[in-house]
């Protein structure tokens with residue numbers, strides 16, 4: 001049952017981290033989303049297009065909708081994080097629960113968010129052609145999968161060479177291998193360049209900053225909170 | 240003398256969780272991950288299991304801010 005406890009704590013930490021990320025997104029992200037939607041409406045008015053009907057009001061989208069999406073995302077990543085943590089703890093690493101959780105959160109954030117975001121950065125509304133959503137969605141999820149797979153290959157190779165090269169060198173080799181693999185593989189995926197020529201650069205930049213900030217809040221909180229919760233399960237003498 | 244006042248170092252090596260115990264939960268966690276990522280990140284965008292636009296519109300801001308492709 002220990003694994004069940006580790007997993008449920010991962011999801012709990014994920015939900016808590018998501019609540020903090022929601023507050024960040026609400027304060028820093030939503031103003032940029034609204035500016036992008038205002039741009040979109042202005043473009044539609046210029047083209048004499050009728051405004052699109054609102055199925056769900058903007059207030060709900062920016063409130064309960066954003067909260068629900070973020071909490072689900074946090075719980076899902078929190079669960080996967082707990083599983084990765086349970087495989088690594090005491091097996092691939094000698095670190096105690098708290099430092100290991102923080103280290104893993106940094107690595108997961110790079111593999112799941114930062115690197116895929118370098119190829120396909122987050123975009124506000126009005127950036128992106130609805131016609132290409134199929135290709136963009138497929139390319140994004142393939143990039144995410146390739147990043148996960150490259151990271152796993154890096155871990156396997158680092159593990160394999162650790163007895164021969166020592167831990168430090170083997171880990172450097174694993175990280176290098178991940179970087180080379182994902183750089184090469186992502187070059188094979190199509191580039192997406194759909195920012196309208198007159199879209200305000202400032203809004204795009206601030207939107208991407210806030211999207212990254214939201215993820216940093218989520219992963220930092222997940223790593224710190226999960227470390228403390230896992231310590232109580234795995235190292236009761238220390239907690 | 241001085242060393243006597245030092246606390247003995249807690250030298251407990253972390254004990255790994257048996258992989259047999261991790262496996263069933265890993266399947267459950269991975270399934271949940273895929274389903275959630277699909278509904279938050281892609282449903283009623285590129286593909287749709289539920290007709291209409293309500294799911295897409297409800298999670299819309301999250302989809303953009305969490306970095307998924309949208310309109």
Ligand SMILES: [Zn+2]
Nearest residue numbers: 125299309310
């Ligand atoms: Zn959208």
